[in-house]
Amino acid sequence: MIPTTNRSASTALTPEAIAESIAADETVASEPVALYALGLGDDALVLAHRLGEWITHAPELEEDVALGNIGLDLLGHARSLLTYAGSAWGTSEDDLAYFRGESEFRNRQLFEQPNGDFAHTIARQLFASVYFDGLYRALRRSTDPTLAAIAAKATKEVDYHLDHSVQWLLRLGLGTEESHRRMQRGLDAMWPFVGELFRAETGLPEGGVAHVPLDVTDGGTLGGVVVDLEPLRSAFDEIVPRLITDAGLTVPTVPFARGGGREGRHTEALGPMLAEMQVLARAHPGVTW
Amino acid sequence: MVTPTARAAATETGGVRDADDDPQGDGRRRFEELLASESRVEPTDWMPAAYRKTLIRQISQHAHSEIIGMQPEGNWITRAPSLKRKAILMAKVQDEAGHGLYLYSAAQTLGIDREEMFDQLITGRAKYSSIFNYTTPTWADMGSIGWLVDGAAICNQVPLCRASYGPYGRAMVRICKEESFHQRQGFEILLALMNGTEEQRAMAQESVNRWYAPALMMFGPPDADSPNSQQSMAWNIKRFSNDELRQRFVDMLVPQAEILGVTLPDPAIRWNEERGHYDFGDLDWTEFSEVLAGRGPANAVRVSRRRTAHENGAWVREAARAYADKQATASAASRASAAPEKIAS
Numbered sequence: 238m239i240p241t242t243n244r245s246a247s248t249a250l251t252p253e254a255i256a257e258s259i260a261a262d263e264t265v266a267s268e269p270v271a272l273y274a275l276g277l278g279d280d281a282l283v284l285a286h287r288l289g290e291w292i293t294h295a296p297e298l299e300e301d302v303a304l305g306n307i308g309l310d311l312l313g314h315a316r317s318l319l320t321y322a323g324s325a326w327g328t329s330e331d332d333l334a335y336f337r338g339e340s341e342f343r344n345r346q347l348f349e350q351p352n353g354d355f356a357h358t359i360a361r362q363l364f365a366s367v368y369f370d371g372l373y374r375a376l377r378r379s380t381d382p383t384l385a386a387i388a389a390k391a392t393k394e395v396d397y398h399l400d401h402s403v404q405w406l407l408r409l410g411l412g413t414e415e416s417h418r419r420m421q422r423g424l425d426a427m428w429p430f431v432g433e434l435f436r437a438e439t440g441l442p443e444g445g446v447a448h449v450p451l452d453v454t455d456g457g458t459l460g461g462v463v464v465d466l467e468p469l470r471s472a473f474d475e476i477v478p479r480l481i482t483d484a485g486l487t488v489p490t491v492p493f494a495r496g497g498g499r500e501g502r503h504t505e506a507l508g509p510m511l512a513e514m515q516v517l518a519r520a521h522p523g524v525t526w
Numbered sequence: 527m528v529t530p531t532a533r534a535a536a537t538e539t540g541g542v543r544d545a546d547d548d549p550q551g552d553g554r555r556r557f558e559e560l561l562a563s564e565s566r567v568e569p570t571d572w573m574p575a576a577y578r579k580t581l582i583r584q585i586s587q588h589a590h591s592e593i594i595g596m597q598p599e600g601n602w603i604t605r606a607p608s609l610k611r612k613a614i615l616m617a618k619v620q621d622e623a624g625h626g627l628y629l630y631s632a633a634q635t636l637g638i639d640r641e642e643m644f645d646q647l648i649t650g651r652a653k654y655s656s657i658f659n660y661t662t663p664t665w666a667d668m669g670s671i672g673w674l675v676d677g678a679a680i681c682n683q684v685p686l687c688r689a690s691y692g693p694y695g696r697a698m699v700r701i702c703k704e705e706s707f708h709q710r711q712g713f714e715i716l717l718a719l720m721n722g723t724e725e726q727r728a729m730a731q732e733s734v735n736r737w738y739a740p741a742l743m744m745f746g747p748p749d750a751d752s753p754n755s756q757q758s759m760a761w762n763i764k765r766f767s768n769d770e771l772r773q774r775f776v777d778m779l780v781p782q783a784e785i786l787g788v789t790l791p792d793p794a795i796r797w798n799e800e801r802g803h804y805d806f807g808d809l810d811w812t813e814f815s816e817v818l819a820g821r822g823p824a825n826a827v828r829v830s831r832r833r834t835a836h837e838n839g840a841w842v843r844e845a846a847r848a849y850a851d852k853q854a855t856a857s858a859a860s861r862a863s864a865a866p867e868k869i870a871s
């Protein structure tokens with residue numbers, strides 16, 4: 238059950254509706270909530286952009302459509318979250334997407350990893366979808382009505398994304414020798430970035446945001462605004478190794494990377510991606526498209 | 527999730543019935559009746575071999591055009607200047623993939639494999655609309671393609687919704703709905719540019735200058751030089767001549783250009799009271815034949831991009847096939863071992 242929502246939250250399903258509600262002064266995120274939304278929005282935006290890079294390059298037409306659909310869903314989440322985040326600072330989704338530098342992007346590093354081959358993309362999407370799935374399910378119970386409404390919509394979509402990744406994990410893991418080898422390589426390449434996914438939110442003011450305990454049952458006491466990541470980590474540890482072994486693959490043992498995406502530290506992959514994404518907007522600052 | 531995949535093929539897989547199967551001529555009589563009464567010919571109906579061949583050629587070329595047509599716009603997905611435009615563009619390019627899939631399915635009902643058609647495309651043996659061999663150097667091209675290219679496609683395709691072959695006509699109904707969204711979105715991109723800065727307006731005008739004539743050429747050569755048209759019209763596949771459709775398109779464009787504030791790059795455009803249509807100048811068909819002959823700005827790139835994607839993805843498709851085979855074997859085995867128990871119970 239979604240906690241009691243005010244009018245602005247119940248209409249806050251599209252970025253446009255959120256923007257309207259902000260314009261009408263009905264929705265304003267506090268600074269910590271805005272930073273939280275910005276991090277989640279960047280996760281979704283960066284991954285959506287990566288998936289968009291696949292379009293016209295996919296192994297079959299159906300995958301051009303499927304990867305594009307997932308990318309579009311994520312772009313929708315990103316737009317809602319960035320729009321909401323911007324309400325704290327009077328900035329638009331586009332100000333945030335196009336006019337921040339690399340070190341101001343708060344996405345966790347998994348999402349910026351290059352597409353690689355199809356198996357790399359599936360590995361990245363699998364880890365991302367398990368993370369999003371747990372995150373948005375919990376966030377539906379946030380006491381922040383806008384975040385809860387965004388999460389409620391996202392949950393349904395992420396469910397499909399997860400299914401898509403799991404189906405391909407099985408096909409590639411159990412398909413041919415080559416696909417098995419490539420899938421294993423993809424998992425190994427993305428695994429270092431799993432650790433960071435469940436590290437506590439950083440950059441939020443101390444005590445500024447109460448966490449939502451994941452185990453709160455419907456109708457129970459609601460803890461707060463932000464999802465507690467610790468229980469998500471246990472869920473990931475329970476689900477993902479089983480999925481990997483079911484697909485005849487080996488759970489990677491490579492160590493986790495240092496991370497730091499939430500503090501604006503990124504791998505070398507993000508800079509060139511942003512350069513491309515932002516090039517036209519930055520050539521014409523302040524205009525309408 | 528909307529994946530317009532093999533639905534048509536699944537429900538309408540037709541028997542291939544040509545002249546040889548029709549010794550009494552009953553099939554041909556019925557076919558003529560269907561055409562005369564403006565009814566649909568369905569996959570299981572008898573049809574002349576040449577009608578089947580024409581349709582396979584036209585539908586597969588149309589499908590190829592949708593697929594190749596993803597590229598000029600795909601070029602700007604990563605650089606779209608606002609998140610809203612990025613979302614609209616991604617959705618549009620995906621729609622085109624959906625159109626391609628839907629049309630391949632319609633062609634399959636005529637007895638040709640998708641693999642065979644796709645192979646013709648990536649080996650450069652199939653034709654597709656020459657318009658997609660032009661390049662998209664500026665963002666404004668996203669507007670021009672939507673407004674002019676999707677616009678011309680609509681003029682071409684709306685009459686095809688009544689095409690005599692059922693699966694094709696039905697595919698076109700669905701496709702036309704989406705194409706009209708695309709045209710509106712393209713118009714909106716140009717409108718935003720024309721309402722913007724001096725630079726944005728110049729970008730829009732320059733792009734319209736480049737796309738206008740190629741879009742008019744999408745209707746094909748003048749009627750006098752269009753050998754296939756007459757038979758297609760007799761078969762109720764084509765409903766209007768190339769020149770009629772081109773005229774319709776110009777009549778639609780001129781008032782829209784006025785709203786946009788762009789100038790169509792043809793000084794001969796002028797309202798002709800007597801004809802009730804806009805007059806317009808002759809087109810440079812030598813350029814058209816250059817592009818058609820493979821010497822357009824991007825002919826080589828378009829096909830090779832698809833071929834590369836296909837080749838790079840071969841291992842993925844093989845894996846999917848191998849996995850499906852293993853699953854089928856496993857479930858057959860489990861059925862076999864479960865069978866005796868069923869009998870026993």
Ligand SMILES: [Fe+2]
Nearest residue numbers: 592621622625
């Ligand atoms: Fe289309």
Ligand SMILES: [Fe+2]
Nearest residue numbers: 622676705708
């Ligand atoms: Fe279109």
